[in-house]
Every structure is written in structure tokens, then in C-alpha cells.
Amino acid sequence: MAGDKDTLLAMGFDPARVEWALKATGNRGLQPAMDHILENESKPVPSTESVSEASSSAAPDVNMDVDEDEDAQALQSLGAAANAAEAKSIKCSECGKIFKNTALAEFHAEKSGHDQFEESTEEVKPLTEEEKKEKLAELRAKMAEKRSRKAVEDAAEQKANEQLRRKAGKDMHKVREELQAKEAIKEAQQKKREKIEEAKARAAVKAQIEADKKARAEKAAREKALREGRPIEDVGSSTSTPPPVQSSSSASGVAGKDFKETRLQIRMSTGGQPYTTSLPSDSPLSAVAEFLASQxxxxxxxxxxxxxxFPRKTFAKTDFSKSLRELGLTPSAVLIATP
Structure with missing residues (x-):
């Protein structure tokens, strides 16, 4: 009967087992079909053709004296109870939340770490429009909070990275400045050495020039003396006899003319160790300045x-072209130099 079949299907029984039960009981009602289904629940469903026709044509059960309408009502009540006991949701035993399907329950387990779930007959009711709006607003607020927190974390990370970058830049700048300072010191020392060497070379060239001039003068004097038949005299000695002077200073000056070299000690007015040198007595005072500049x-x-x-005297710029002999500095003297 179509009514019995629909009732059994509404109770949740498998359609193939319903067909098997109705055919096996000869469509004698709901109760025999349901008894057949429960008795053969663990057995596989045979094909429809293999079901015995004898069973289908069997006589009605003698004990079937209950009114068919009452059986239907009883079975419908039983089906409603079975449907009521059917699991409609999955419930988290730890926090009490219910979920419509397994996928949502698994998502909740991943997020919360909960692992205790059970089937529930509670039905997840669809959200009303107002609840949907509240959920949407809550979701937006959470997303905004998450974005804000992420922005704060990114800003802090960016600030830390910027501080590291600036520190690295400062360290590199400091190293670069130290290298530049060392290079500048090396360059200054090199220039100083070059200047000293240049001054020494210039002083040596001038001394050589003076020596060459003196040698040429002596040679010319000797040649002239030979031509005139006079005895050869030293060019460094005076060609004319100075008038006799009783002054001791004049006698000292005349005696000083006989020295070819003058030994000098030069002290700086700013202090420090003195410099000593020996120069030809015919060298100008400027040669002393060049020697000092080379040191x-x-x-x-x-x-x-x-x-x-002693004697107290200050030499003017016009004295720089005069020889040490003319300035009375031979055979030795002490000079005070002011830079």
C-alpha cells in the first residue's frame, strides 16, 4: 500500500528495505513490515525477484485483529518520535556551541582546540535579519581590530628595521670618517715629507751654486794672479789691507773673515730643541731661513x-741677501728664529 510505504519512508527507513519488507509480508500492514525491517536489519537486501512469492501470497495473520487505522496512528507516532530523536546538529561538549554540519564543527575545533563533540537534537535555527546584521557588524569589528593590530605590529617592525638601518648607516659613516681621517693624516705627513725634501734639495742647490760661484771666483783670481805675476791669494781673504783699528770688535770682525764655514745654532722663539748646521761663510742669511724651513x-x-x-741685534729683511761673513756671524753664532 502506498500509505504504508510513505509512512515507513517518513520514519527514515531505507527505501530498498521498505520495498523488501512490504513484498515479504504481502503488504499486510505497517506492523508486519516494520517487524520485518527490524528483524532483518543486519542482513543485506536481496533483489526483488528473489523474494518468495509464497510469502507474498500467504494468508493474513490470524492475530491481526487490530483496526488498521489504529496501527497507522501508532506507527506514525513512533515515526515522529524517531524523527524527533534524530541528530540535527553537532554540539561542542566543552563550550556548548552547536553547529549545523561537520565542516563547521571541524573549523571550530581548529580555532579553539576543543576536541569533545556530540550529536544533538537541537536544530540550528536560521538567523533573522537582525541577527545577520549583528553578526556582520561583529565580523567587521573583528576584522577591523585585526587589521589595526596588524598595522601596529607592522609599524613596530618597520620602526625596528629603520633603527637597525640607521645604526648600520651611522656605523658605516663613522668607519668612513675614520678612514678619511687616516688618509688625511697620511696625506699631510706625505706632503710634509715632500716639503722638507724639497726645501733640503733647494738649500742643497743654492749651496752648490754658492760653492760653484766661489770656485769660479777662486779660479779667476788665480788666473789673474798668474797673468800679472803676483802670488796667488785665497779669495776668501781680504784683497785690501784694512786700516789698523784698536777696537776689539773690529779686530774680531777682521779675524772672522778668515773662516770659510760658519757654524750656527738656531733656537726657536716658541721653544723646542735647537737646530744646528754649518754653512759656507759667503752664504746669505736667506740660506739659513731655507735650512730652517727644511727642518x-x-x-x-x-x-x-x-x-x-749677544750682541743684541735684530736682522731686517734687507739683511737676508747679505752673507754670514758680512753680518759678522762667523765663525759661529747663535740665532733666535721667530716664525
Missing amino acids: TLDVNVDSVTFAQH
Whole structure:
């Protein structure tokens, strides 16, 4: 009967087992069909053709004296109870939340770490429009909070990275400055050495020039003496006899003319260790300035001045072209140099 079949299907029984039960019981009602289904629940469903026709044509059960309408009502009530007991949701035993399907329950388990779930007869009711709006607003608020938190974390990370970058830049700048300072010191020392060497070379060239001039003068004097038949005299000695002077200073000056070299001690007015040298007595005072400039960078040939403490005397710029002999500095003297 179509009514019995629909009732059994509404109760949740498998359609193939319903067909088997109705055919096997000869369509004698709901109760025999349901008894057949429960008795053969663990057995596989045979094909419809293999079901015995004898069973289908069997006589009605003698005990079937209950009114068919009452059986239907009883079975419908039983089906409703079975449907009511059917699981309609999955419930988290730890927090009490219910989920419509397994996928949502698994998502909740991944997020919360909960692992205790059970089937529930509670039905997940669809959200109303107001609840949907509230859920959407809540979701938007959570997303905004998450974005804000992420922005704060990104800003902090960016700030830390910027600090590291600046520190690295400062360290590199410091290293670069130190390298540049070392290079500048090396360059200054090289220039100082070059300047000293240049001054020494210039002084040596001038001394050689003076020596060459003196040698040429001596040669010319000898040749002239030979031509005139006079005895050869030293060019360094005076060609004319000076008038006799009783002054001791004049006698000292005349005696000084006999020395070919002059030994000098030069002291700086700013202090420090003195410099000593020996120069030809015919060398100009400017040669002393050039010698001093070759020894220290503190002295400039064009600006340095010289003086004597005893006898007290200050040499002017016009004296720089005069020889040490003419200035009375032979055979030795002590000069005070002011840079």
C-alpha cells in the first residue's frame, strides 16, 4: 500500500528495505513490515525477484485483529518520535556551541582546540535579519581590530628595521670618517715629507751654486794672479789691507773673515730643541731661513725673522741677501728664529 510505504519512508527507513519488507509480508500492514525491517536489519537486501512469492501470497495473520487505522496512528507516532530523536546538529561538549554540519564543527575545533563533540537534537535555527546584521557588524569589528593590530605590529617592525638601518648607516659613516681621517693624516705627513725634501734639495742647490760661484771666483783670481805675476791669494781673504783699528770688535770682525764655514745654532722663539748646521761663510742669511724651513713646517721662508741676544741685534729683511761673513756671524753664532 502506498500509505504504508510513505509512512515507513517518513520514519527514515531505507527505501530498498521498505520495498523488501512490504513484498515479504504481502503488504499486510505497517506492523508486519516494520517487524520485518527490524528483524532483518543486519542482513543485506536481496533483489526483488528473489523474494518468495509464497510469502507474498500467504494468508493474513490470524492475530491481526487490530483496526488498521489504529496501527497507522501508532506507527506514525513512533515515526515522529524517531524523527524527533534524530541528530540535527553537532554540539561542542566543552563550550556548548552547536553547529549545523561537520565542516563547521571541524573549523571550530581548529580555532579553539576543543576536541569533545556530540550529536544533538537541537536544530540550528536560521538567523533573522537582525541577527545577520549583528553578526556582520561583529565580523567587521573583528576584522577591523585585526587589521589595526596588524598595522601596529607592522609599524613596530618597520620602526625596528629603520633603527637597525640607521645604526648600520651611522656605523658605516663613522668607519668612513675614520678612514678619511687616516688618509688625511697620511696625506699631510706625505706632503710634509715632500716639503722638507724639497726645501733640503733647494738649500742643497743654492749651496752648490754658492760653492760653484766661489770656485769660479777662486779660479779667476788665480788666473789673474798668474797673468800679472803676483802670488796667488785665497779669495776668501781680504784683497785690501784694512786700516789698523784698536777696537776689539773690529779686530774680531777682521779675524772672522778668515773662516770659510760658519757654524750656527738656531733656537726657536716658541721653544723646542735647537737646530744646528754649518754653512759656507759667503752664504746669505736667506740660506739659513731655507735650512730652517727644511727642518720644520712651522717656518715659512718669507715670514721668518732672526735676532741675536749677544750682541743684541735684530736682522731686517734687507739683511737676508747679505752673507754670514758680512753680518759678522762667523765663525759661529747663535740665532733666535721667530716664525
